[in-house]
Amino acid sequence: MRGIGTDFEIRSNATVINGQEIPTDSWTNVTPTVLAKINRKLHLQPQNPISIIRQLIESNFQNFKTFNTYSPIVTTKQNFDDLYIPKEHPSRTKSDNYYFNKDTVLRAHTSAHQLQGLASGENKFLISGDVYRRDEIDSSHYPVFHQIEGVFYTDNNVAQLNAELESIRNEKTSNIELVDNTIIKPDNPYQDCHSPEAVDLISAHLKHSINFMIRNLFAEEKDLKVRWIDAYFPFTSPSWEVEIYYEGKWLEVLGCGVVNQRILNQAGLHNKIGWAFGMGLERLAMVLFGIPDIRLFWSEDKRFLKQFTPGKINKFVPFSKYPPCIKDISFWIPDDKWHGNDFCELVRGVAGDIVETVELIDDFRNPKTGKRSLCYRINYRSMDRNVTNEEINQIQEKVRSAVRSEMNVELR
Ligand code: FA5
Ligand code: MG
Numbered sequence: 001m002r003g004i005g006t007d008f009e010i011r012s013n014a015t016v017i018n019g020q021e022i023p024t025d026s027w028t029n030v031t032p033t034v035l036a037k038i039n040r041k042l043h044l045q046p047q048n049p050i051s052i053i054r055q056l057i058e059s060n061f062q063n064f065k066t067f068n069t070y071s072p073i074v075t076t077k078q079n080f081d082d083l084y085i086p087k088e089h090p091s092r093t094k095s096d097n098y099y100f101n102k103d104t105v106l107r108a109h110t111s112a113h114q115l116q117g118l119a120s121g122e123n124k125f126l127i128s129g130d131v132y133r134r135d136e137i138d139s140s141h142y143p144v145f146h147q148i149e150g151v152f153y154t155d156n157n158v159a160q161l162n163a164e165l166e167s168i169r170n171e172k173t174s175n176i177e178l179v180d181n182t183i184i185k186p187d188n189p190y191q192d193c194h195s196p197e198a199v200d201l202i203s204a205h206l207k208h209s210i211n212f213m214i215r216n217l218f219a220e221e222k223d224l225k226v227r228w229i230d231a232y233f234p235f236t237s238p239s240w241e242v243e244i245y246y247e248g249k250w251l252e253v254l255g256c257g258v259v260n261q262r263i264l265n266q267a268g269l270h271n272k273i274g275w276a277f278g279m280g281l282e283r284l285a286m287v288l289f290g291i292p293d294i295r296l297f298w299s300e301d302k303r304f305l306k307q308f309t310p311g312k313i314n315k316f317v318p319f320s321k322y323p324p325c326i327k328d329i330s331f332w333i334p335d336d337k338w339h340g341n342d343f344c345e346l347v348r349g350v351a352g353d354i355v356e357t358v359e360l361i362d363d364f365r366n367p368k369t370g371k372r373s374l375c376y377r378i379n380y381r382s383m384d385r386n387v388t389n390e391e392i393n394q395i396q397e398k399v400r401s402a403v404r405s406e407m408n409v410e411l412r
Contacts, residue, residue: 006039106132110149118267153274161201180228206275254279331409
């Protein structure tokens with residue numbers, strides 16, 4: 001099968017992708033939908049808002065080396081083990097990831113390349129790329145999105161840390177209303193190997209760097225509210241998330257923290273201390289460009305791409321929205337092991353980008369038989385043309401038979 005620019009084939013014993021042959025096993029769950037996206041590289045298409053945002057972010061980090069072309073096909077060691085994500089952690093499951101086989105996965109975050117970046121010898125760098133997660137389907141979730149990772153380290157001594165902080169002191173962070181009530185405490189702790197003084201300094205450097213970038217990205221926004229909250233990641237401690245107040249809601253834009261010292265040590269950097277962050281590009285781009293639906297980034301419609309100019313943030317002018325076509329599907333599930341993500345994935349696999357949302361609208365248990373019935377509402381809408389009811393009926397029929405045969409449900 002050929003996707004746009006991606007050559008791939010899913011055979012019974014191997015997945016062949018861009019000439020690379022990866023053996024399959026009981027973990028294999030990559031789908032044609034995501035494999036077809038691998039060569040799109042939206043973060044490198046100059047006209048695409050994802051790439052425009054990436055470059056604007058990069059311009060806020062002076063002298064950071066950029067790595068934007070690492071392959072999204074990584075080992076589970078890179079994606080999980082090297083980052084101390086525990087063996088039984090839910091983020092490793094098949095229902096959250098796209099596995100080629102038990103050792104090979106589509107990266108779920110750009111953190112998978114932290115060690116590669118460290119091995120380059122650079123002490124400040126940014127890594128961007130497409131990342132893959134099985135997830136729900138709606139206007140802000142898509143199985144492929146983009147992240148940018150930032151990593152910085154320096155000598156672990158107070159004089160050096162003070163000098164680093166001094167060197168960025170002139171960067172202004174005014175014009176944002178900053179809420180940060182976080183204090184480092186036992187449930188989001190210093191690492192035992194670190195002195196609190198050094199961690200306080202590297203944390204100040206991290207927070208300043210990120211607040212400065214956000215301030216510049218949102219330079220046009222008059223009343224920008226930014227909030228820092230405590231978080232947890234196995235690969236940083238202490239850890240935080242940053243949220244932006246947008247249209248009445250706090251929107252999470254990044255996770256960050258002081259790098260787990262064992263990661264720096266793995267790279268031979270025992271006497272260094274560092275920070276790292278990972279930020280989603282789609283959410284930021286949706287806010288800054290006023291893009292209402294995450295699928296639009298993938299559109300090859302000229303009416304989309306021609307609106308954007310490298311280096312510039314401007315509001316997207318929607319072209320007419322085509323009418324939706326709504327179909328419900330109800331079925332009895334075989335037992336209580338049900339993963340909504342797998343269902344969404346299957347729908348997306350059969351129907352493609354024409355699926356706008358998949359929503360669980362009824363969950364009911366028959367009191368006599370104990371059997372559980374679910375009803376999902378699928379909203380079909382094309383981004384660039386009218387769809388006919390007949391066409392959608394045919395797709396819905398394919399969805400029904402795929403759900404019956406692959407998820408072992410009894411259709412109602
Ligand atoms: C991570 O992926 C960590 N690797 C981030 C990190 C890096 C922490 C380095 C510490 C040090 P998380 O899963 O929260 O964390 O994702 C980070 C960001 O990616 C989120 O804040 C959000 O902006 C974006 N993101 C996550 N899931 C989605 C999604 N389904 N759709 C769009 N954006 C997403
Ligand atoms: Mg998060």
